[in-house]
Amino acid sequence: MTDVMTKTRTITYREAVREAIREAMQQDDRVFLMGEDVGRYGGCYAVSKGLLEEFGPERVRDTPLSESAFVGAGIGAALGGMRPIVEVMTVNFSLLALDQIVNNAALYLHMSGGQFNVPLVIRMATGAGRQVGAQHSHSLEGWYAHIPGIRVVTPATVEDARWMLPTALSDPDPVIIFEHSGLYNSEGELPEPGGPVDIVSSRVRQAGSDVSLITYGGNLPKALAAAEDLATVGVSAEVLDLRVLRPLDTEAILASVGATHHAVIIDEGWKTAGISAEIAACIAEQAVWELDAPIRRVCSAEVPIPYARHMEEAALPQVSAIVAAAREIVG
């Protein structure tokens, strides 16, 4: 996953995000962090722990429970020359802020004839798998990827968690960063010295020749595990980490499928009209003759995510299902 020649440092995904925020705030006074309980509480996932002490309450700003207003305030502050990092605790609560994101953040530049860009970064936790029930287990990345005017990124590795943020902050337009809540405790190797990474291209996390496992965010570990299992049965799986859901790196998708001629798309979001559908559609439009077998999608079951562990596991994409789908089409 990271180049073996460079020095690396072991770090958790949570620490990586925190380091990224801290560095950005140290280097640019226009950057500030705003959201529910990012300050005194230390962040509901402890991401911003310690930042209040370092930067004070003006720049590490606890907000009331007012998703629409503080996300909109982030847009306004960006219009006013700041570089806000707005944390929406989880994607579930972002439903309350969608008007501001879709009708203001995404539209202002185009609608104003190029006069008003919105250099805003919105971070939110996403995903299920922690038995927190249907209202707290949404994966709506596909919804956001539907909207022109915003960029949608999904760091899946500690390196992306650490180095996508500076790139997002230097972007003149709104960038939404989805952090899968299941990744915060995960550890990974961070290349030293590292530097900002692009937010336009995908990455092959594991090369392979028989089937392309196309995924992003919290399901990358599952896809890599599936690739390992497949290797034991002689199937060489390529794992493509999309990294960015808008704009999609279709070239890389087509290249991978063009080489393996088999595609399995893994997405924790619901299947119908989600990002998995777009990936399948791109292939159907531009590489249909490359396929040696129908496309397979391994997504969450089309149900609200239940609390009970066995039911939640049954609802979410699992390694076994990825392996089965790959083996079915590779045959």
Add this chain to the structure above:
Amino acid sequence: MTDVMTKTRTITYREAVREAIREAMQQDDRVFLMGEDVGRYGGCYAVSKGLLEEFGPERVRDTPLSESAFVGAGIGAALGGMRPIVEVMTVNFSLLALDQIVNNAALYLHMSGGQFNVPLVIRMATGAGRQVGAQHSHSLEGWYAHIPGIRVVTPATVEDARWMLPTALSDPDPVIIFEHSGLYNSEGELPEPGGPVDIVSSRVRQAGSDVSLITYGGNLPKALAAAEDLATVGVSAEVLDLRVLRPLDTEAILASVGATHHAVIIDEGWKTAGISAEIAACIAEQAVWELDAPIRRVCSAEVPIPYARHMEEAALPQVSAIVAAAREIVG
């Protein structure tokens, strides 16, 4: 479009919706209409004109500008045994009510273990084409189609405008009805005597053998016009009106594509991760070998919809583009 043998009556789409609402309120005291300016103003598209006088302010209920609360109140009233018809003026404003729709209406039945169903009907105008600018021109049907627990229907004909509502009202679960604002003034032939129509199946509006034009709602007229043009150049196009976006009538889609071996999907929504992507994905998963050519999607350009007419027209699906796409793949 309608069986030539039955008597028919010419009626506008607007009148058809109004008749449907009036009849439902006459037949069932539990039915009431609630929304912004549905009463004294007569509805922003004049759909509910006259209903206040007939049913009074309790059952034709003007609401304040509080999309989240009155949609949520509709859910609560449904839980309380009523059969509310909640009108959200346009899909653009429904962004403010998404928390209630996605986290309550769609989840309550499953999350409560089957105890609490939500017999709610939400009507909203959708679509662009009237030069009302980016914030008032969204087509988010694909977003709603992504959500398990709700049904999404898109009446495109006066018959569906007239007869889908009673079926939706008799459904024990939430049904979202999208009425394309461009259709209200359109006239059509209403079969007499008519009766409730299903909200699960699509319809072939025009039979054809060379290519399937798959669409819904406000773009059905464009698809039919394209089919006419194609006929003049010897291409026999089948026009499939989806009618229902969730659950999708995949069988009919596969049957049509299985017969024509060519598919053009027309959607006023943005292409990326929209309903057009789902349709393409279904074909790629289940009928890829039926295709004699790649799938084509004719959708709105991935831009906020501009005000100027020529720019708006350039942004939206047009008959010429549908014809071009069909001719390209039919070759």
Add this chain to the structure above:
Amino acid sequence: MLRIRRFEERCAQLYQAEKIRGFLHLYIGEEAVAVGVMEALQPDDAVVATYREHGHALARGMDPKSVMAEMYGKVEGCSRGRGGSMHLFDASTRFYGGNAIVGGGLPLAVGLALADRLEDRKRVTAVFFGEGAVAEGEFHESMNLAALWHLPVLFCCENNLYAMGTALGRSESQTRMTLKAASYEMSAWEVDGMDVVAVEEAARRAVESVRSGGGPHFLEFRTYRFRAHSMFDPELYRSKEEVETWKERDPIDLLDERLTIDGILTGEERAAMEDEVAEEVEAAVAFAEAGTWEPVEELTRFVYSEVGR
């Protein structure tokens, strides 16, 4: 109150034992609010609560067995194990959840009340929410709708001074909740939420008025959360001293004192209560332990209704 207290103390243990998973929000310290209000409600009234609703569910008369089974994720649970701690539901007591979106239950309560009003039923809908929810737009919209339409809603604000780690003063520019209600022309009272007698008295008066067509009422209950917000909360935002001071007004101790002083409750009776409650709680745990898992095949049941279509 005692039943709720002991039930939740057991839940905390069971969370450590990993029998209960997900988010667990304890009501310990706030019991007087739910108990007092529920006393004032009729069986056919409706209740809408939050994710911190164990106390409300039990006070409303839901079976501790089905509640505990729900937290275990067993199919015998009140939501078939699909909801967990945050999503308790019960049609028989008209308990509409168990809503984990802050403010999300308020519009539902308005709608339930609207249904009663349209059907000329003299029922009341009581909705519970924390003071943190007052910052949400949904609170504002719901208050206005209920007052504008004169609906039978009882708004029960559980002001425990914190929204996770955010103190009321950092969440509201004006911290007097009753002033907010006034801005909607809604009558509102501040109530000592640690005194169950005061709570019940206020609730009775309010419910009576709401039921007799007096329109919605707003009650602010001054209370305090003795435990962490959830099981993941390091509690960096408040001092041990503050917590200790509030514990001196533990609603259960306050009631004990009063009843003892008034000679209504003897030591033996009090001890007997403890035993009874302990039995109930253990019976609930036993029931949950003995419970079964919903068959995985049923995952897709109830996405849509099975009857009536």
Add this chain to the structure above:
Amino acid sequence: MLRIRRFEERCAQLYQAEKIRGFLHLYIGEEAVAVGVMEALQPDDAVVATYREHGHALARGMDPKSVMAEMYGKVEGCSRGRGGSMHLFDASTRFYGGNAIVGGGLPLAVGLALADRLEDRKRVTAVFFGEGAVAEGEFHESMNLAALWHLPVLFCCENNLYAMGTALGRSESQTRMTLKAASYEMSAWEVDGMDVVAVEEAARRAVESVRSGGGPHFLEFRTYRFRAHSMFDPELYRSKEEVETWKERDPIDLLDERLTIDGILTGEERAAMEDEVAEEVEAAVAFAEAGTWEPVEELTRFVYSEVGR
């Protein structure tokens, strides 16, 4: 005011002539509000308005030519013809739209003010909204944030008594706007929105206080919309008499009288003003007519920024 009035009267004609399309919301009758408030602002202050913003744009000093060209959909328009009547934008006067979602501009104003506060700039952000927007959650959340954080925002509520066809009394349980502001601990005054002098006076006092760190202020301007809500409104919801009564307090007539009585304005001067304004308006129309269409190839420009990446 006269310029705005004549400009919009012309817009109405041009709408009939189908030169202007989409939604057109006229400000006729309410001109004193925008004019009076803008007088009190500095060039580097910010303005956020609604879809009924022609008056605000002109009063803020935007060129009538670019505004008219925008309504024609010409590339010479202030938003390149992409916004139309509801989406006027101008960076040079810090005019942030032209927002067509009721309440949608309020959080932006809070954020613009937050930026000034974080950068220690003594600027003010004035945000305009109708009384109908007061029912939206976004209003409530924005008021609370601005007051809680003591931000330099001037909330300008244009109370014209109707939200489309919904009278204030059918939209708010408590119709006194200033009471709502009070519930956020925000100082608020009611102002005669038909008297431009009163508006300017009130705005000056409020702006001064906001600029000097007094925190946000709320001004309710009592005004009235003489024309239909938009070009599609049959006006079933109000009586001709009511409209006529309000027209007796036409802000332009009121000012004329006052200036004439005070001998500040002679008949000739007044007539000259009309001529001057008429010229300006016709020049704007000519400019718009002569304008060009944005090349269709540019449709995808400005979805994302072209520079700085």
